[in-house]
Amino acid sequence: MQIDVVSDTVCPWCFIGKRRLDRALAMRPEVDAQVFWRPYRLDPSIPKEGVDRKAYLKAKFGDGPRNSAMGDALRSEGAAEGIAFAFDRIAKTPNTLDSHRLIRWAGGQGVQDGVVERLFSAYFLEGRDIGDAGVLADVAREAGMDFELVGELLAKDADLAVVEREAGMANQMGISGVPTFIFDSRFMISGAREPEILARIIDRAMQARQQQPEASGAAP
Numbered sequence: 001m002q003i004d005v006v007s008d009t010v011c012p013w014c015f016i017g018k019r020r021l022d023r024a025l026a027m028r029p030e031v032d033a034q035v036f037w038r039p040y041r042l043d044p045s046i047p048k049e050g051v052d053r054k055a056y057l058k059a060k061f062g063d064g065p066r067n068s069a070m071g072d073a074l075r076s077e078g079a080a081e082g083i084a085f086a087f088d089r090i091a092k093t094p095n096t097l098d099s100h101r102l103i104r105w106a107g108g109q110g111v112q113d114g115v116v117e118r119l120f121s122a123y124f125l126e127g128r129d130i131g132d133a134g135v136l137a138d139v140a141r142e143a144g145m146d147f148e149l150v151g152e153l154l155a156k157d158a159d160l161a162v163v164e165r166e167a168g169m170a171n172q173m174g175i176s177g178v179p180t181f182i183f184d185s186r187f188m189i190s191g192a193r194e195p196e197i198l199a200r201i202i203d204r205a206m207q208a209r210q211q212q213p214e215a216s217g218a219a220p
Helices: 012-027 053-061 065-080 097-108 112-124 133-142 147-154 160-172 195-218
Strands: 002-007 034-039 180-183 187-190
Touching: 002 012, 012 065, 012 112, 012 195, 034 097, 034 112, 034 160, 053 065, 097 112, 097 133, 097 147, 097 160, 112 133, 133 147, 180 195, 187 195
Parallel strands: 002 034
Antiparallel strands: 002 180, 180 187
8 A cells, every 4th residue: 555645844743643654554564555755845935044943933923822832732742652852952944845855865765764754853853954965964874875875966956846846746736734644545634643543544545445346347
């Protein structure tokens, strides 16, 4: 079964959603699932060098009690998934285009899931700038990719247009929030849903797949 996850690397709910998908798949060990991470850009207007995170969040959400409550909710939900969000370590909100390019290349080497996990951890746990080419190359090396090759590709426009186009396709599909999970190209659900819910959708996708040959055979 193919599972496509549309997400952005600076989306904390996407990190939580990844952990919950991992748990859902652990509940269904009999399912041979292939997970593909698809790009989404929460804010394409952020410049390549990124912006100061505190100023960015204040301009976007304000600095009142509501903003603090959102952070508290994320910390609570994250803790339940083994994620110790360290928002105070994050100095910059990056442009995520290059991180999505890295994820694309990681898919070709069979280490996409590991790179996605490392990107989330680098940003949300360690406060590293995942818009920086050096940081991205380090993440690639940690996942077993060719450090020097990734650095060379990042210095060029390799797959830049492809990733931008794919991110735009998510909007054309009507996706306006992430994470969004697409199971077997049949069932789509948005939000960092509980593992039990994701596991039930996996079941529905498997049932639909099993019924398909019979339905095809019965057609006139």
